[in-house]
Amino acid sequence: MKKKQRTIMEPICAVISIFAFLCLWHLGVKGELGRLMPGPVPVIWMFLETMFGGTIGSRTMIVHILYSLIRVMAGYLLGAAAGVILGLAMGWNRLVEAVFSPLFRIIRPIPPIAWIPISIIWIGLGEDAKIFLIFLASFCNVTLNAWSGAKNVDKDYILAAQMLGARKSSLLFTIVLPASVPSVFAGLQVALSSCWATVLAAEMVRSSEGLGWIIIAGMNNNDMVQIMTGILAIGLVGMLLSMIFRKVETRLCRWNKSDS
Amino acid sequence: MPMEQKRQLISCKRVNKSFQVPEGTHQVIRDFNLEAQENEFICLFGPGQCGKTTIINLIAGFELPDEGNILVGGELVTEPGPERGVVFQNITLFPWLTVMGNVEYGLKMAGVPKQERREQAQKYIDLVGLQGFENTFPVKLSGGMRQRVGIARAYCIEPKVMLMDEPFGALDAQTRYLMQEELQRIWQSEKRTVIFVTNNIEEAIYLADRIIVLSNCPATVKKEYVIDLPRPRKYTAPEFLALRKEITDIVDKTL
Numbered sequence: 001m002k003k004k005q006r007t008i009m010e011p012i013c014a015v016i017s018i019f020a021f022l023c024l025w026h027l028g029v030k031g032e033l034g035r036l037m038p039g040p041v042p043v044i045w046m047f048l049e050t051m052f053g054g055t056i057g058s059r060t061m062i063v064h065i066l067y068s069l070i071r072v073m074a075g076y077l078l079g080a081a082a083g084v085i086l087g088l089a090m091g092w093n094r095l096v097e098a099v100f101s102p103l104f105r106i107i108r109p110i111p112p113i114a115w116i117p118i119s120i121i122w123i124g125l126g127e128d129a130k131i132f133l134i135f136l137a138s139f140c141n142v143t144l145n146a147w148s149g150a151k152n153v154d155k156d157y158i159l160a161a162q163m164l165g166a167r168k169s170s171l172l173f174t175i176v177l178p179a180s181v182p183s184v185f186a187g188l189q190v191a192l193s194s195c196w197a198t199v200l201a202a203e204m205v206r207s208s209e210g211l212g213w214i215i216i217a218g219m220n221n222n223d224m225v226q227i228m229t230g231i232l233a234i235g236l237v238g239m240l241l242s243m244i245f246r247k248v249e250t251r252l253c254r255w256n257k258s259d260s
Numbered sequence: 261m262p263m264e265q266k267r268q269l270i271s272c273k274r275v276n277k278s279f280q281v282p283e284g285t286h287q288v289i290r291d292f293n294l295e296a297q298e299n300e301f302i303c304l305f306g307p308g309q310c311g312k313t314t315i316i317n318l319i320a321g322f323e324l325p326d327e328g329n330i331l332v333g334g335e336l337v338t339e340p341g342p343e344r345g346v347v348f349q350n351i352t353l354f355p356w357l358t359v360m361g362n363v364e365y366g367l368k369m370a371g372v373p374k375q376e377r378r379e380q381a382q383k384y385i386d387l388v389g390l391q392g393f394e395n396t397f398p399v400k401l402s403g404g405m406r407q408r409v410g411i412a413r414a415y416c417i418e419p420k421v422m423l424m425d426e427p428f429g430a431l432d433a434q435t436r437y438l439m440q441e442e443l444q445r446i447w448q449s450e451k452r453t454v455i456f457v458t459n460n461i462e463e464a465i466y467l468a469d470r471i472i473v474l475s476n477c478p479a480t481v482k483k484e485y486v487i488d489l490p491r492p493r494k495y496t497a498p499e500f501l502a503l504r505k506e507i508t509d510i511v512d513k514t515l
Contacts, residue, residue, distance in 0.1 A: 156352040159322050164366035164417055165342035174365070178356040255356045255397040 036224065043228040056214055056226060065237055068199050068210040071127065075134025076195045080188060082135075083142025087184070090143070091150025092176055101147075108144060112137040112194070113201045120206070130202040137194040145187025149180030182256050185249050192245055196238050211237070269420060269453045270296035270319065275328035277314055288314045290478035292328070296421075299451040303464035306474030306482075307511065312457040313349070315479065316425045319455060320346050333420055342366055345414030345452075347424040351406045353398040359385065359409050360394040366417035384412040387446055404435040411443070415450060424456045428463070440466050444492060461511075465503050466493050473507060483510060 022040045029039045046054075050061040059067075090097040090104075112133045123129040153176050161175050203212025211234050218226030272294040278287045288311040296302055304312050317323045319330055321340040330337045332344060340346075353362050360378070363385055367377035385394060388408040398406055407427055414422055427443075428436045440463055447454060447467075458464050464471050468487050475482040485507065489499055 154352075156348065156350065157354060159320075159340065160346070160348065160352045160354070161365070161369075162340040163320060163322075163342070163344065163346045164413070165369040166365075167369070170369055174369075175354070178354070181356065255399060 038225045038228055042225050043232060046225050046229045047232055050229070056229075057209065057217060059209055061229075061233060064210055064214055065233060067207075068203065068212070069237070071130050071202075071210070072134055072192075072195045072199045075131040075199075076138045076192060078131070079135040079138025079140075079195075080142045080191060083139045083187070083191075084146050084184060086139075087143040087146025087187075088150045088172070088177065088180060090147045091153075091180070092172055097147075097151075104140075104143065108140045112140075112198045116202065116205050125206050130199065130207070133202050134195045134198050137198040138191040141191035141194055142184065142187045145190075146180060146184045149183025149187075150176050152183075153179040182253050185253060189242070189245060189249070192241060193238065196234075196241065200234060267298045268295055269298050269300075269333055270294065270455070271331045272315075272319070273328050273330075275315075275318065275325045275330060277311075277318060277323070277325050287478040289318075289325075290480045292480055294472065294481070296453055296455065298453055301447060301454045301456065301467060301469045303468035303471045304455065304457045304474060305461060305464045305471050305507070305511075306459065306479060307476050308459060310474050310476050311479035312459075312474060313425050316346070316423045316455065316457055319421070320344055320423050342370065342417040343419050344421045344423055345417055345419035347407070347410045347414050347422065347427045349426045349429050351403075351410045351427075351430070353406055353409055353413070355398050358395050358397055359390060359401075362398070362409055363412045363416050365413065370417070381412075381416055384416045387415070387450065388412045389442070402435075403431050404439055407431065407439060408442070411446065415446070415452075420453060422452045422454045424454060426457050426459065429459075436460075436463070441492070443467065448491070461504055461507055462495060465489075465500055465507070466495065471507065473511060 025040045029037050047061065050056050053060065056064065086100065086104075090100055115133055115136060119129040119132050123132055157175050157179055158171060161171055166174060199210070200212035200215070203210040204216045207213045211230055214230035214233070215227050218224070218230060272292055275289055275292040276287070277289040278285045280286075292315065294302075294315075304315060306312050314323065318325055319332065319337060321337045321344065324338070337344075354365065357365065360381055364377045364381035367380060372380070382391075382394070385391060388411055390405065390408055390412065393401065393405070398409065401409065410427065428439050431439060444467060456464075456467060465487060471485040471487060472481055473483045473485070474480065485503070487503065489497070489503075493500060
């Protein structure tokens with residue numbers, strides 16, 4: 001009963017709070033502020049219009065979103081794969097940890113956007129440079145979490161597995177890897193939002209499509225509606241990404257939750 | 261040729277074990293001796309932190325003795341291995357595997373083909389009364405059911421020796437009685453040599469062929485009782501209560 005009430009109450013509150021926010025925004029820009037800030041109607045209108053037919057620059061909104069998403073996914077997946085491998089190896093093997101952890105500790109606090117100038121000089125202005133930056137954003141977060149996950153595997157699991165006859169090589173894949181999954185997922189989640197932030201920065205510096213470009217082009221043309229439309233799209237896509245991510249996580253980590 | 265006696269399976273000879281603590285060396289086990297025959301059910305009974313778990317850890321091969329040696333089936337124990345199944349106090353199921361996944365893990369490590377290991381695991385899942393829960397994750401099971409999986413997992417590798425470290429210590433009283441009965445039933449249908457650690461005297465008298473009473477830290481054998489009451493035993497039988505009083509008295513004196 002209580003759960004049912006909650007499932008009705010939550011979407012209603014969501015609708016009310018979003019609607020109230022839009023009303024406030026609409027009323028707020030009526031006066032003097034309206035010269036610097038468009039209201040919600042033109043922004044939502046532009047978003048929908050450019051989504052189906054109209055263009056910003058030479059492309060529709062959906063193409064801009066796809067450009068940004070493909071860049072994010074390429075860098076994210078590459079970084080995640082490398083991060084899981086390095087992180088688990090560091091947590092599992094003392095020698096690997098001793099060799100890589102000092103380097104990693106220095107590289108990790110550098111925000112990916114700090115690499116923008118050097119990536120342009122090294123790699124140029126093309127897609128590779130953007131993917132490299134996103135790779136860094138993903139790689140550092142995932143490595144850190146995979147490392148701590150593998151390092152903090154409950155010692156009793158190892159003992160139980162050895163008692164059951166597992167050799168050292170099987171321990172890595174049958175115990176350390178699955179036991180690290182929740183920690184790796186926490187890293188993947190942080191990495192995803194970090195990658196989403198990085199792609200926008202990379203597109204704002206140099207590109208001719210993508211959501212970051214929409215914002216920066218809007219600023220150059222003094223088009224406030226376009227800027228706000230870009231920001232709205234960034235928020236919506238980010239929200240969708242994390243919703244999809246949570247679904248995948250619930251599926252893969254279902255052993256870790258007592259409810260559901 | 262004389263009638264062969266039951267084969268001796270475990271032998272601990274003059275085992276000593278200490279740990280380094282900030283205050284210096286802490287001796288946990290002193291001059292510990294134990295001989296266990298095939299299919300014998302032995303309870304190690306002693307007060308709280310007397311080093312019972314350390315004895316299990318030594319026989320399991322999780323730790324090595326400072327002095328003395330431990331032989332299982334004539335071979336020196338140097339590392340954990342599947343001929344010594346352990347049932348842990350905190351159960352320690354692999355939470356990312358289902359009941360079936362946990363029970364068949366040992367067979368998988370031994371390279372038993374899938375079909376065969378499924379059948380064998382199923383046999384032990386049935387034995388502990390968990391049919392229908394094969395695809396359930398441990399997080400959804402109650403404490404008693406989890407420990408059933410723990411027992412099935414250790415039984416499934418068909419070890420020569422079962423080491424049980426206060427397996428029912430974390431369960432509530434009701435479940436604990438039930439699990440004692442269950443364990444007795446399981447043991448009677450699949451005989452094994454069992455070393456069972458407990459700090460509950462009723463549990464020890466109910467289950468054991470032989471009770472080894474340990475002194476407080478450092479643990480050493482204080483006294484041995486052979487329990488030859490017929491099974492299944494009754495907690496309220498006069499012989500049971502007399503034994504209980506006798507053993508409780510000598511333990512109280514050492515505290």
